[in-house]
Amino acid sequence: MALFLYLHFPSLQLDNLQLSAENSQNLAIAVVDQQHQLLQLNQSAINAGLKLQMGLASAAALCPDLQLLPYQSEQQLKVLNSAAQQLYQLSGDIALDPPAGLILRLDGMLQLYSGLAPYWQALSAKLHELAYRYQYSCGATPYAAKCLAYQQAALITNDAKRLSAALHASPLTATELTAPLQQQMARLGIHTLGQLLALPPAELARRFDSQLLSYLGRLRGDYYHALEYVQPESGFSRYLELLYDISDSAVLARPLVKLLQQLEQQLSRASCQCHQLLLTLFFRDNPKLQLCIGSAQGEYKAAAWLQLCQLQLQNLTLPEPVYGLQLDVNRFAGQQRPTEGLFAQQQASMSALQLLSLLQARLGRAAVSGLTLQNQHLPEQASQRSLPLVKGYVVKGQAGLAALALRPAFLLPKPQPLTEAVTISQGPERLCPDGWQLGAQRDYYIGRNRQGQWLWLFRTASQQWFVHGWFS
Structure with a gap:
């Protein structure tokens, strides 16, 4: 039997923004859509009594210090793809379900992990590292897993009877049926998926359009649902928007650590290293600024790259505050361990190439040469x-x-x-x-x-x- 896991990230853009700022949990922050309704809330905003889809007037009355951010669909899609790339090391079949969902096919991974419980243990540990709030559930089809995840069912099981019972008990509000169609069903006394699935398909086809039958067929698995699974990236590209603008170049090292840690995870997974980073700083009124940071020896650890980045950032004069960072690596290289003398009395704290990289980062490439x-x-x-x-x-x-x-x-x-x-x-x-x-x-x-x-x-x-x- 096919088995799918759906991961829903209800506050993906907001959670990603809060990774770039320390002590941001104390602020009540909300993401609003174009209709000026609350779309995403952090925990402080929830504690203040705010609800999703609440209007700005009601929200301001409950929480006068509420910080508002506009919803950015393109930015959230980048974060969603980044999360899929980081989970790829644990699950080979991952498909994006924009704007905030991931579909993971599990039946091919259970033999590798010797069961569903060990697999979920490894996956949940990785999700904890991502620090994004998420809802999840298994299902026999992608639509079924998504319906259960939106109810926060948290079902990690391959028991077909248990999954079917939970799906039939699901309210129509957890489905992807339109609001007018749900109201029409409610007038007919249909409130759960079990009641809707019990109706003869011929009667549904006579009274409703084909979209309802198509959805129910994909929900049950009668129709094939093609998924476009993500492929591992050949390089590395991550963008991080800052929760607030930073005008001190030395302070940029704090959010940069998050990107470097993601780079280290990808390099470590592929047993690779890189020799050059491209760090892009984004400004609101000035052109973006690109910094090329190199390592003569090649590094994969985030701590080593952070030291090289800090040497360039500490002497950098910013034309205006930075609102976003992007880190790109175009080429990976295989890791090469330096050989050391077997009978050497003392071991150097760094190699000659590492010292060269530090000097070039501090003084510039043109200032360091040989003879x-x-x-x-x-x-x-x-x-x-x-x-x-x-x-x-x-x-x-x-x-x-x-x-x-x-x-x-x-x-x-x-x-x-x-x-x-x-x-x-x-x-x-x-x-x-x-x-x-x-x-x-x-x-x-x-x-x-x-x-x-x-x-x-x-x-x-x-x-x-x-x-x-x-x-x-």
């Missing part, structure tokens, strides 16, 4: 800036290594005339003119001044002395 040797005898061209941690040209042979040992750590951009007394300790090393790089002969020496500093000097053919660098 590689070039096959040039002229000192000004013997080294150049390169990508960090990239091995460059290495001079081979003992003579080449000896020559490298005589090069200073600090080379002046332009040689300066020698203006103090020095004591020569080593040299000379002659560089002859080549006609296109070095115009005159130079004899290089290593000397020490009276302050104890080691200088790299050269003398020209005209006996003029210059300082070209300093040894560390």
